[in-house]
Amino acid sequence: MKYLLFNKFVYSTGHPIFTISRVLWKYLVSTMQSVKVGRCVFLAFKLSRVTRSSYSSRVGSGQIASISAGLRGMTTASSQPVVIRIPRRMQERIENIKQMQSKKFDKLPTVKPGRLLIKSKNPQLNQSVGYTLGKFEQPVLTSKGWKSNKASGDYFSINSIQNAPPSVLKQKDRGDDSASTSQKTFNYFNICPELVKTLQSQNIIHPTTVQMQTIPKILNGRNILCAAETGSGKTLAYLLPIIHRLQADRQEEPFADTERNIRAVVIVPSRELAEQVTSVARSVSKPFGLVVKVAGGGRGVGNIKAAFTHGQPDVLVATPGALLKALWKHFINLNELNFLVIDEADTMFDESFAGMLENILSHTEVASRLSETVGLVRKAQLVVVGATFPGGIGEVLGKVTDLASMVTVKSRMLHHLMPHVKQTFLRVKGADKILELNQALKKAEVEHKGILVFCNSASTVNWLGYSLEEMSVRHMRLQGEMPATMREGIFKNFQKGNVDVLICTDIASRGLDTQRVGLIVNYDFPETHTDYIHRAGRVGRAGGSEGGEVLSFVTHPWDVELVQRIETAARRRTTLPGMESEIQKPSHKTDFHKDEK
Ligand SMILES: Nc1ncnc2c1ncn2[C@@H]1O[C@H](COP(=O)(O)OP(=O)(O)OP(=O)(O)O)[C@@H](O)[C@H]1O
Helix, strand or coil: CCEEEECCEEEECCCCCEEECHHHHHHHHHHCEEEEECCEEEEEECHHHCCHHHHCCCCCHHHHHHHHHHHHHHCCCCCCCEEEEEEHHHHHHHHHHHHHHCHHHCCCCCCCCCCEEEEECCHHHCEECCCCCCCCCCCCCHHHHCCCHHHCCCEEEECCCCCCCHHHCCHHHHCCCCHHHHHCCHHHHCCCHHHHHHHHHCCCCCCCHHHHHHHHHHHCCCEEEEECCCCCCHHHHHHHHHHHHHHHHHHHCCCCHHHCCCCEEEECCCHHHHHHHHHHHHHHHHHHCCCEEEECCCCHHHHHHHHCCCCCCCEEEECHHHHHHHHHCCCCCCCCCCEEEECCHHHHCCCCCHHHHHHHHHCCCECCCHHHHCCCCCCEEEEEEECCCCCCHHHHHCCCCCHHHEEEEECCCCCCCCCCCEEEEEECCHHHHHHHHHHHHHHHHCCCCEEEEECCCHHHHHHHHHHHHHCCCCCEEECCCCCHHHHCCHHHHHHHCCCCEEEECHHHCCCCCCCCEEEEEECCCCCCHHHHHHHHCCCCCCCCCCCCEEEEEECCHHHHHHHHHHHHHHHHCCCCCCHHHHHHCCCCCHHHHHHHC
């Protein structure tokens, strides 16, 4: 690899090595033309202007000689422009330096040379990555006056400040000295080699941070509360140890197929998520012949019964309503249950599901001590998982287990804005949202990435769908009021890339793995920070592509309040405020409830 060196910066150019002074760089910047193609910026300099005569007074002659020699290597005809390919981030940095150098911004305290964390329409309100707000310092917000309609058209972006998600960053990148642990593979857990091979075939080699912490604890028989950011690999964090234990038990005590009983239950809030978890569970349990079944609500008792006509599975993934129906109708029993997983905890413990969940828990015997999770007649280990965590969870769980027996795994980035995802907030009039959306879709279309457009209600999803149809935008819709038969396959089709735009409600914001999504549009601003975090978490997932973005339209005064808190958290680099209390008193989530009809 060859580099063009400028002061302390290194530019990848594919050309011989140059060192140029700040003065020359300033000159080059002032004469350059830039052309943006995709994510790359091409800078063109007029070679004829970089001559000894124009620079001899300011730049050392040796330097000119080395540059001229280098430039000769870059082009055959010296009068032709030289094209240097510079990463987009570097371009942003250059713009920032230019701004800094203009007198107007000389005294801006929040802007320092380097990358910008907050980029506002009004550059006075920019904030550099290198700037840290003092403890008692009040940030000046771009969104401060956004309650007024006069603010329409204003915007700011929280830039991404790293490429990879925090969950897959190597320990040494996070300032942890134990660099050796960064290279650990799944063999480290001493799980069945077949499991490790299956993961390798899916290009999953190194455990994420949450997997490093959770897998050993579940293998040791602990009850666990696992709280980690969206897309950090929580599904495998609980499925791998469960499948390993089920397989190990089966090897110790082989049984006939007719004696098979449900040993693990995973409860999730939506049919789509149930299908997704089932498919991951099937892929990792395939080498062992374990049976994984799914039961989702909305399609009648007959459908649930049909799932069990050929016997019981080893692992059942179900929505709460379907699971309860199966229990009440005696299609299944949970007498031999070893593992009970409650995924998407914030939704599962909110008031729309809490009653059902308590009912399910009353059908299970959950272990209260480590000693109860081993041996032949053992009780179920409890695993509660979420990306946002309910404050009132203890009230429900305290009724079935000793809370002191639960180990908590909490990730460093829990309730933080994701540092690897660019998030833009646009103050816009309600009537202009559709035009802004159309523009954003056109821009994203070029990259052929998936786009999720979130609305707050099923009716807006339908209305927006018709409007986009009129604009000839190909899309699909997903909302909880659709009949189950219609809903089936929509998300899978989107995941396969059959269509790039999915208009949806929050039903698609929980747990769904959206590796191909490159843009999230909050057409309606989410009602809570929790919803914002889950929606934004559909991009920038472990193992996914880099460069995901979130674009939020901000219309109502109550939206502005949430945005102000998000902007404050971003400028202060703290967690989003009020998450705990919101989770304790959740809003009624009717959309998920439709699964239980
Ligand atoms: N160790 C790993 N290395 C690379 N990719 C991984 C790893 N573990 C999981 N993944 C991938 O990361 C993606 C996100 O995983 P998963 O859906 O389990 O995240 P999550 O934490 O449950 O997210 P959410 O909170 O949104 O439910 C999946 O595509 C999964 O295959």
